[in-house]
Amino acid sequence: xxxxxLLCLLLLSACKQGPTLERFGxxxxxxxxxxxxxxxxxxxxxxxxxxEVEAILQAIDSRYSTYRGDSIVSRFNQLPTNQCLVIDRDxxxxxxFAQQLAEQSQGAYDLTVEPLLDLxxxxxxxxxLQVPEPQALARVLQRVGYRHLRLAGDTLCKDAPIELDFNSxxxxxxxxxxxxxxxxxxxxxxxxxxxxxxKALGRKPDGSPWRVALELPREDRQVARQVIxxxxxxxxxxxxxxHYFEDNGRRYSHTFDARLGRPVDHDLAAVTVLDASALRADxxxxxxxxxxxxxxxxxxxxxxxxxxxxxxxxxxxxxxxTPAFERALKGE
Numbered sequence: 001x002x003x004x005x006l007l008c009l010l011l012l013s014a015c016k017q018g019p020t021l022e023r024f025g026x027x028x029x030x031x032x033x034x035x036x037x038x039x040x041x042x043x044x045x046x047x048x049x050x051x052e053v054e055a056i057l058q059a060i061d062s063r064y065s066t067y068r069g070d071s072i073v074s075r076f077n078q079l080p081t082n083q084c085l086v087i088d089r090d091x092x093x094x095x096x097f098a099q100q101l102a103e104q105s106q107g108a109y110d111l112t113v114e115p116l117l118d119l120x121x122x123x124x125x126x127x128x129l130q131v132p133e134p135q136a137l138a139r140v141l142q143r144v145g146y147r148h149l150r151l152a153g154d155t156l157c158k159d160a161p162i163e164l165d166f167n168s169x170x171x172x173x174x175x176x177x178x179x180x181x182x183x184x185x186x187x188x189x190x191x192x193x194x195x196x197x198x199k200a201l202g203r204k205p206d207g208s209p210w211r212v213a214l215e216l217p218r219e220d221r222q223v224a225r226q227v228i229x230x231x232x233x234x235x236x237x238x239x240x241x242x243h244y245f246e247d248n249g250r251r252y253s254h255t256f257d258a259r260l261g262r263p264v265d266h267d268l269a270a271v272t273v274l275d276a277s278a279l280r281a282d283x284x285x286x287x288x289x290x291x292x293x294x295x296x297x298x299x300x301x302x303x304x305x306x307x308x309x310x311x312x313x314x315x316x317x318x319x320x321x322t323p324a325f326e327r328a329l330k331g332e
Contacts, residue, residue, distance in 0.1 A: 019189075019205040022046045028057045029171060030067070031195040037182060038189035038205050049185060053178050057194065060174045063091055064166040066114060067124045076156060077114065077163035084157035094169060094279075095151050101283050102146040105299070109287040110258030114163035115143045120263065122254045123165070141261045171195040172236055172282025179278070191230075196237065199278045200230040214272055214308070225310070225319065228329055234278035238285040239270035239310075257290050266292035267312045274306040274328045297322075 024046055025034035035053055039046070065071045076085045087095075101109040117123030119132050119140045132140075148160040171194045178192045179199045189202030191210045200210035209229035214237065228235075238255065255264050271288040275281040284305055288296035293311045297320065300307040306324040310317050 021205050022049070024050045024053075026054070029061060029065070029174075029195050033057060033192075033194040035178070035182075035193070036191045036210075037187050038202065040186070043187065044185050049182070049187070052181050052185065053192075056177045056181060057174060059090075060170055060177075063088075064094075064170040066163075066165060066167075073164050073166060076158075079158060081161050082157075082159055084152070084155040086154055087156045088154075090173075091156070092151060092154065094166060094173060095149070095156060097279065097283060098166075098169060099146060099149065099151070101287050104303070105287050105291065107146060107259050108257055108290045109168075109283070110144065110146045111164045111166065112144050112146055112149060112162040113256045113258050114165040115140045116256050116258065116261055117165060117254070120256075137261050144258055144261065146258075168238075168286040169279055169283045171197040172234065172278040172280075175199050175234060175278035197234070197278050197282050198230075198236075199234040201232055203231070215270075225317070226308075230274075231331065233274045233276060233328060234281040235272065235274055236278065236281035236285040237270055237272040238289040255286065255289050264290055264292065268293040268296060268309060269312050269317065270310040271296065272308045272310075274325060300324075 019038045019040050021036060022039045023034070023036050025032060027033075033053070035049070037049065061068065061071070063072045066073060066077070068074060072085070072087060072091060076087075079085060095111070098109070098111045102111070114123055119136060121129035143161045143163070145160065145162065148158055148162045149164070150157045150159070174194045175192055175197045176199070178194070179190070179201065182190050182192065183201070189204070191200045191212075192198060198212065200212070203209055209231060211227050212230050212235050214226045214228065214235075256262065257264050268289060271285045273281040273285040273288070275284070284300075284307070288300055288305070288307055288309065290296075291299055293309060296307075297309055299305070300309070300322050304324050306322060306328040308319055308321040308325050310319050
């Protein structure tokens with residue numbers, strides 16, 4: 001009788017267990033990732049969820065890492081001129097999206113910036129952070145240009161010795177894949193983040209929304225300029241304040257205008273974009289940052305992008321949000 005009573009009590013206790021908040025994370029893409037999700041009773045174990053997420057991140061790394069000689073992008077970069085490489089549907093989709101951004105921005109956004117990153121010291125083949133000589137820059141610019149890239153069916157071709165860099169969109173794409181996989185596992189309440197790109201869906205176990213802090217673009221310390229509640233949206237912030245060097249009093253960031261072959265040179269310090277797709281948010285935040293305060297604003301307004309642009313002004317910062325950004329915050 002005691003055994004039966006104890007079993008009944010254990011069953012009742014198990015039935016009363018509600019949703020729990022699970023967390024895990026780790027290194028990825030030279031940075032880190034983190035996942036928070038609400039586990040329902042009977043839901044998949046955290047170890048299973050983590051294994052699924054890390055399998056996605058490993059697949060992204062095997063395709064898009066320029067720091068791996070065996071990645072698909074590295075194999076393409078090593079191809080001679082007028083050669084093609086068979087690629088999978090995943091990479092084909094990212095190339096098409098990147099080429100769309102390039103067309104929309106008249107080449108300000110460009111996947112073929114890898115030789116420039118190396119020349120200025122930001123890429124995997126770089127030796128040191130430096131301002132290159134004009135002659136060296138002119139030579140490298142001959143290896144840059146999205147029009148030298150052609151996608152034909154399942155093959156990617158080059159008609160110049162171009163090299164690709166997917167860092168401006170790969171992490172956002174990874175977050176989209178992770179979000180889709182979590183939902184396929186029956187997880188409908190989560191905050192997924194990879195290298196700062198993130199997407200949130202649903203709510204926490206207590207019913208409160210997922211909240212995300214948008215930072216001021218400061219180098220010395222982290223300061224939140226705004227905290228927003230996010231549901232069903234991805235958040236991407238691009239800025240010039242994390243990876244840069246200074247030379248003769250001038251700042252050179254890792255964000256490049258491929259048309260000029262040099263880091264952007266304007267007062268736009270950071271851009272945050274909200275979108276249902278982390279890939280789109282990631283790509284457009286980079287594109288707007290390249291375009292600068294006025295051209296970026298005009299582009300965001302013309303394309304209905306939910307964005308906030310943070311500009312340096314008089315020793316401080318001025319933020320300007322598009323109407324689409326304000327509507328997105330209200331859930332409209």
